[in-house]
Amino acid sequence: xxxxxxxxxxxSQDQYRHGPIFRFAGMLLLFGLLLQIPLICSxxxxxxxLQDRVVEQSVLxxxxxxxxxADNPLRETRQKLAQIRQWEPILYNRIPISSLLNAVQISIxxxxxxxxxxxxxxxxxxxxxxxxxxRVPRDYRLVLQGLEKPGGGEALQAFCDALQKRLPxxxxxxxxxxxxxxxxxxxxxxxxxxxxxSGNYFGLGLKKIAEPDNL
Amino acid sequence: xGYSIIRYLRNxxxxxxxxxxxxQMHGPTISLFFSAQQSxxxxxxxxxxQGFELEVTNLAGAPPVNGVDSGFAPPSRSFSQKLLARSxxxxxxxxxxxxDLTSSDLYCNVHSVTNLREVNxxxxxxxxxxxxxxVFGSWDESRKFRWEVFDSQLEGVQxxxxxxxxxxxxxxxxxxxxxxxxxxxxxxxxxTLAIVxxxxxxxxxxxxxxxxxxxxxxFVLMRPHAVLLVAIxxxxxxxxxxxxxxxxxxxxxxxxxxxxxxxxxxxxxxxSAQPLAQDVAINFPGTELTGEVxxxxxxxxxxxxxxxxxxxxxxxxVPHLLLWLENNIV
Numbered sequence: 001x002x003x004x005x006x007x008x009x010x011x012s013q014d015q016y017r018h019g020p021i022f023r024f025a026g027m028l029l030l031f032g033l034l035l036q037i038p039l040i041c042s043x044x045x046x047x048x049x050l051q052d053r054v055v056e057q058s059v060l061x062x063x064x065x066x067x068x069x070a071d072n073p074l075r076e077t078r079q080k081l082a083q084i085r086q087w088e089p090i091l092y093n094r095i096p097i098s099s100l101l102n103a104v105q106i107s108i109x110x111x112x113x114x115x116x117x118x119x120x121x122x123x124x125x126x127x128x129x130x131x132x133x134x135r136v137p138r139d140y141r142l143v144l145q146g147l148e149k150p151g152g153g154e155a156l157q158a159f160c161d162a163l164q165k166r167l168p169x170x171x172x173x174x175x176x177x178x179x180x181x182x183x184x185x186x187x188x189x190x191x192x193x194x195x196x197x198s199g200n201y202f203g204l205g206l207k208k209i210a211e212p213d214n215l
Numbered sequence: 216x217g218y219s220i221i222r223y224l225r226n227x228x229x230x231x232x233x234x235x236x237x238x239q240m241h242g243p244t245i246s247l248f249f250s251a252q253q254s255x256x257x258x259x260x261x262x263x264x265q266g267f268e269l270e271v272t273n274l275a276g277a278p279p280v281n282g283v284d285s286g287f288a289p290p291s292r293s294f295s296q297k298l299l300a301r302s303x304x305x306x307x308x309x310x311x312x313x314x315d316l317t318s319s320d321l322y323c324n325v326h327s328v329t330n331l332r333e334v335n336x337x338x339x340x341x342x343x344x345x346x347x348x349x350v351f352g353s354w355d356e357s358r359k360f361r362w363e364v365f366d367s368q369l370e371g372v373q374x375x376x377x378x379x380x381x382x383x384x385x386x387x388x389x390x391x392x393x394x395x396x397x398x399x400x401x402x403x404x405x406x407t408l409a410i411v412x413x414x415x416x417x418x419x420x421x422x423x424x425x426x427x428x429x430x431x432x433x434f435v436l437m438r439p440h441a442v443l444l445v446a447i448x449x450x451x452x453x454x455x456x457x458x459x460x461x462x463x464x465x466x467x468x469x470x471x472x473x474x475x476x477x478x479x480x481x482x483x484x485x486x487s488a489q490p491l492a493q494d495v496a497i498n499f500p501g502t503e504l505t506g507e508v509x510x511x512x513x514x515x516x517x518x519x520x521x522x523x524x525x526x527x528x529x530x531x532x533v534p535h536l537l538l539w540l541e542n543n544i545v
Contacts, residue, residue, distance in 0.1 A: 001419060002544045005361045005388055005410040010397050012218065014309070014406040017228050017236060025223065026232050 086129050093125075093136045093197040095168070099204035100195070104144065106205070107162035109155045114146040115188075140195040141174075148178070150185035160191065166203045170196035231307055231404075242306040243299055244408065244545050246537040247271065249280050250315030252439045253488055257517075257537035258302040262545065264517050266302025267527075267534050274298075276402070279395045281314050295403040303522060308405040311544055312396050313537065315413040315488075317440050322360065322387035323414060324455055325367065326351075328376045331383075335375040336364050343387065350385070360387040367451040369419045384452060388412055409544050414443050417486050420539050421504075422450055424512050431478035433469050435501065437462065437487035446472060466499045488533050509535045 003011045016022045097119055108114060121137035128134075148156055160173060175192035182188065202208070228236070236242070241261040248255045249272055258266040272280055276294035295308045331350065333339040342349040343362040365384045366372050372383065393410055400407045411419075414436055421434050427447055436443040442465040446454035454472065458465040473481045483501030485491065491503060502508060509530055510516045516528040517538050529535075 001409050001411055001416075001540070003409060004363060004415075005393050006407050007361075007393065007397060010400075010407050012222065013226065013228070014408065015218070016223060016226055017231050017307070017406055018242070018309075022223060023237060026227070027237055029227070030229075030232060030237070 083130055086127070089125075089127055090129070090134050090136050092199040093138065095140055095195060095197050096201060096204070096206065099201060099206050100140075100142065103166040103204045104142075104163065107159060107166060108146075109159050109162075111149040111151070111153075111155045112146055112159055112189075113149070113186075114144060116143075116145045118143040118145075138197070140197070142191075142193040142195050144191040144193075145188070147182075147186040147188055150181075150187075156189055156191075163191075163193070166205070167193065167195055168198040168201060168203065170198055172196075234307065236307055239306055243302075243304045243308050244311060244541050245295060245298060245308045245405075246311040246313065246541050247278060248313040248315075248413070248488070248533050248537060249278065250413070250439060250488065251280065253533075254280070255533045255537070256298055257534055257541065258298055258304055259538065259541045259545070260304050260306075262542050264519050264534070264538055265304050266298065267517070267519055267529055268298060268301065271298070278310075278312065278399045279392075281316055281320055281389075281392050295405060308403060309408045309545070310396075310400050310403070310405055311408045311537075311540060312410045313413055313416050313540065314392075314396075314410070315438055316388060316392075318457055318459065319356075320389050320392065321412050321414060322347075323384065323412070324351075325382050325384050325452060327382055329381075331376070333376075336372050336383075337374075339364055339383075339385075343385070347387070359390040361390045361393050362387045367453065368422055369415070369452065382451075382453070386412070386415060409540075411540060413438070413488075416536060416540055418445060418452065419543075420536055421484065421486070422447065422452070423543075424539070425484065426450070427482065431473060431476055431481040433472070433481060433483045433501075435465065435469075435483060435485045437485060437491065444468065444472075446476060448476070448478070462495055462499070486532055505532050506530045513539065 003014075006014075016026075100119065101117065104114070104117060118141075120141045120143075121139075122141055123138040124135040125138060126133045127136050156176075156178065160176060164171070164173065172194045173191065174194050175190065177190045179188040179190070231237075243265070244259045246257045246259070248257075254270055254272040254277075256266075256268045256271040257264060258268075271277055271294075274294055274297060278294075299305060299308065331339060333342055333350070339350065340362055343360070347354040347356070347360065347362075363386050364372055365386065367382045367384060369384065376383070388410070396410055397407050417436050418434065421432075425432070427450060429449060432447040434443075434445040434447060436445070440459070442458045442460075442462055444454075444456040444458065444465050445452055453476070456465075456468065456472075458468070469481070469483060473479075484504055485499075485501045486504045490505070496503065504512070507530065509532060513535055516530050517534040519527040519529065521527055
């Protein structure tokens, strides 16, 4: 008497609910759907992250546009700065000769007299600057010739030490000769230095400018 | 009944499964008996009666009773929820309807196979669905009916008619009433297990439960609007008669029918949903199928365990019939 006078649709509905085969199929389907949940969640999270990145990118793009807009007026200044920076190694490697002479002057002892001071630039680098190249020396040869008065003792040595202290870092004494004593008792000498430009010339007697100029 | 994966997926009962139906092996069954005068509901779970309610058609959202205009009352799910709650049962209900249909709403007759043009049950059902006049000439009903064919022991038959099968019983009830019941079941979010007319349910119970042996048995089904008289020989139904006259007329017919059937010995059984009137019970012979008789036939009374632990024994015909039907169908 089961399903007596019941329409086929309702019979199938009851079978779908209570039939063991359909229940098993339903269980498998629901279990399969349950397994999809982590995948769907990760897809949703990934999509959300992508959306966030797209929004972030558009914000950054807008900021970039604004910065580029703000950067346009500074381009000329930056070019000028770049040109100035090109001069940096040139200025760095140029020893102020007057200060070098000043160092020699304040280092020489009383019982020694200089005959000649010779300064020569050597070993040039060619640095490109706007409009051509600039020759920058890597080494300066300082040759000092003079006389040591009689009874001077260690005057020459004191002179060498004092001068060495004032010269830029890396400078070396290449040659130190004491010639034969002359008839008047003076002893001629010759000193040759290799002066290396180091950029720091305060030892030569230069003074720092208190407030640098604003560009 | 053809099933397919696509149809299954289209009608996938996801809500039912997610509500716990997937793991629920034995859902509750509500067997509903209703006639114009009486109604009752038996709530069972796992072949055990959990509750019995009378006059359920008075509850809100009750199922439609055939031939009774209940006015406009929107069906609500609270009807079955209320019944389940009262019997301390939960789950998605399955319904068995036992309506007491009037003569005009129930076609039930015994037909000789030799008189039928159709050679198998399927073609017979097809002819009945197309036009019942193809099978029995005098049919003036304009409504659509749903049809079922049984053998003389009320067992369902299929395929070609066998020679040994001399008679078939054709039963039909209005399709629109079945649709109403199915629609109502949908509002309760349940499923329909069967719509068994009271006459058919009683007869099937009688044929199954009462061994009449070689004697002729007359089964008298007392209904408010008519009396159904059925002759049974060798556990087979051989005759249907319905009397709209009084009970006395039907009883007077029994000896005449017995003589026609050449049955010197016969027994009469009476089934009535309500207790028989005293004059009928005294004046007319026969065994009234109620009380202790039913308890002996079915082996035990219908036992309902109340919430306080007390047992309630029911021996009236309706709960016995509904429990038997529930056990047979589920």
